[in-house]
Amino acid sequence: MITASLRRPRLSRPLRWSRLSSSFPCVDAHAQRESRLRADSGPEPPYARPNPASYRTYHHPHPLPLSYSLTPLPSFDIAYETWGTLSPQKDNVILLHTGLSASSHAASTPANPAPGWWEKFIGPGKAIDTNQFFVVCTNVLGGCYGSTGPSSIDPATGKHWATRFPIVSIFDMVNAQFRLLDSLGINKLYASVGSSMGAMQSLAAGWLHPERVGKIVSISGTARSSPSAVAMRFAQRSVLMADPNWKNGFYYEGLPPHTGMKLARQIATITYRSGPEWDLRFGRQLRALPESELPNPSTSTSSPHPSPARPPALCPDFSIETYLDHQGESFCLKYDANSLIYISKAMDLFDMTLPALQALNIKPSSSSSPASTDAEPAALQPHKTSHSKSHPPPVNPPPHLPELAAGMAPLAYIPTLVLGVQSDILFTVEQQREVADALRMAGNENVSYYELGGVWGHDTFLIDVLNVGGAIRGFLS
């Protein structure tokens, strides 16, 4: 028999079970957001009303060949921003690639003084030193911050592309960026730099245009998306596409799938951070109670643990839950749902093994030079791979490593920085080693490899100025 409860003082406000059924603020939030959006008939979500004064737009009026379609994209826009000064020789250009949902606004500019997503890394004297470099960052093809994507108007129909937009690849994004570079008269990059999906683009740039890329920086990326990462992105797309507002992607005349976006962002946030950080930051700390929910101070004090005085609910109890809730809430109207679907799919599809590259409808730029039109380009021949002298082959190489090395052969002569984080669960440290091993196996003798500790997981590239910034600065100098 358990009798302790009989000795407890009674609360002045009795706790009834029925309180559970009457209060689901975490669910009500969706309906409230829906009502708010419906009432605000005018303003569209921020992504639907970008401010073209805050970035520049390059319009490419010609077709762009696509990796997975025989029909090219008829034309496209690319939004971009720049920092620093282009040298007269145009030889100081860094092309900066973004992660999945970022805009071209990597750092503040006179036209847009708001801090950018890599504010601490870009500027005079910073890791990417704008006293030395001319930095170009674009919103990717498929995005929603000024570049052409599913939320753009299809010139052929005058309507939003929606899910009539073609599947685009990481390579297609990079090809679009190089059309912009062409328009700026930039023939060769000093470096191609990117983190997360940006690291995929950074490697893809070296594959597509080996003669136009001086150095490559790949931070927390991969050359071949893993099934675990595909699984996490599939889960996000699934919750998004199940939102009744999604309507097979044709939601632009109505309300966006804001609930699905919130749920997807919650899942994404789990993959961006790591357990060790949350242990330190949140542990089992309870969420802060609003005054209306505080227990009567005359009869009990708020417990630091769930208890009869502070009974748990089916909605968030712990700080980790309110953190995820907040991350989802603050993102769900900032980004276009279809862009999330298309770009996360492009990440899933990214695979630099030779057979996967051979299946694409695009080829490295060297293949279109007059000298090689009749022959298969060298990169598409099975490449004789061997490890560089200073780096013996790994002890337990994944079985696809030789195919990856063969696929990455065009990058054999581009000095490359590969940096990964041991607590990253999305782009694991094994994948970082794989990139470095494949490059070395392809004969690249200039691979710098760093592996960081720390608790921040995948998001380390946004946070760790000292170590990430330091490695970049050293490699670029």
Next chain:
Amino acid sequence: MITASLRRPRLSRPLRWSRLSSSFPCVDAHAQRESRLRADSGPEPPYARPNPASYRTYHHPHPLPLSYSLTPLPSFDIAYETWGTLSPQKDNVILLHTGLSASSHAASTPANPAPGWWEKFIGPGKAIDTNQFFVVCTNVLGGCYGSTGPSSIDPATGKHWATRFPIVSIFDMVNAQFRLLDSLGINKLYASVGSSMGAMQSLAAGWLHPERVGKIVSISGTARSSPSAVAMRFAQRSVLMADPNWKNGFYYEGLPPHTGMKLARQIATITYRSGPEWDLRFGRQLRALPESELPNPSTSTSSPHPSPARPPALCPDFSIETYLDHQGESFCLKYDANSLIYISKAMDLFDMTLPALQALNIKPSSSSSPASTDAEPAALQPHKTSHSKSHPPPVNPPPHLPELAAGMAPLAYIPTLVLGVQSDILFTVEQQREVADALRMAGNENVSYYELGGVWGHDTFLIDVLNVGGAIRGFLS
């Protein structure tokens, strides 16, 4: 310029972008399921029509005190099954605890010959040898397979409890199980055995009833849910509760939130398995195409990679995606959504540190013995903890380890097997070490600790008969 596409043969069935907008089988599946359920007006989901002939039911007509409420549960049922023969001394009983969504059907019985969820581990000569032991397994309190839970009828109203059901804890589940043992005249367990959530129950049994538990087996469990695990379960609850069919839990008169359940199960599956297994099992293999989708064999062969001949879609392309889709689909009508919410919440709340235990409305059974009614029970005093002679303290103990050791003091004299799996991302190996360290710090000199390699992650306990079964068998003998 990229010209390769011009040389490709044209497919006889031209690939148009519009195919994307017309075909979302992964989304249509939700609407089709909804229609099917609506048409099948009669049959309810399987959990709503259990077969009481296949298990026994214990009805407890008295109130059960609850951890987080001053109001007890007025009465309850517990469904259970047994294997083996109860010895005349009733000293050969193993209480087997389940994971989150399992029924009492751990192994086949004459009344229900279908294989159980631990079929390979229970039986004559098996790891849990029914020639020797009398095994009892229950459906947990809060479940939907015959035990009282949110889908049960509240006797006070004649209606489904739904979300008027009180929050239950792992300790409440175990207390309900011990009422069943009381009814069977079983005073002391030979062992309390469980994996995953069952491991939490197994430890909770030792805390609540130290004098009634002979040995404890804790496999891939924890004594204190981590913020990462809470995050993964929060994501599942969030997608479930956002399903319009959920209706704040009052869906029993209508259709269940089957879409939310499918999405939640997809997320759960990611936490149950592991990256290394998926690398081996799926890699980047594409899903099998139904005949209707196969490319025309006269013009192209199906590529093993996404390509213009086999263009990717926004729905699943990879086998890992169809695997997750299938896992969700096959589960979404088998289990009650509210049970999933309540039981996953109970897991989140589980915390055996002393301050968390002191906040509960329940106490270990020794506290109700006549000798201790006036004094706080020993377990609730801060306990002087020290490491056992044979096990020095860990090098980098988590800061809460002394509080955990103090909370687990009642288990100091119960021989305990702690087994974990290095590839488990839900109940990490660090948490397994924490359980063993806390027990040893509490003075327990009989802690057996095993750490398994292998690629199966959290689900190892369902699969690895050789290693998991072997450790259990050795420990119980």
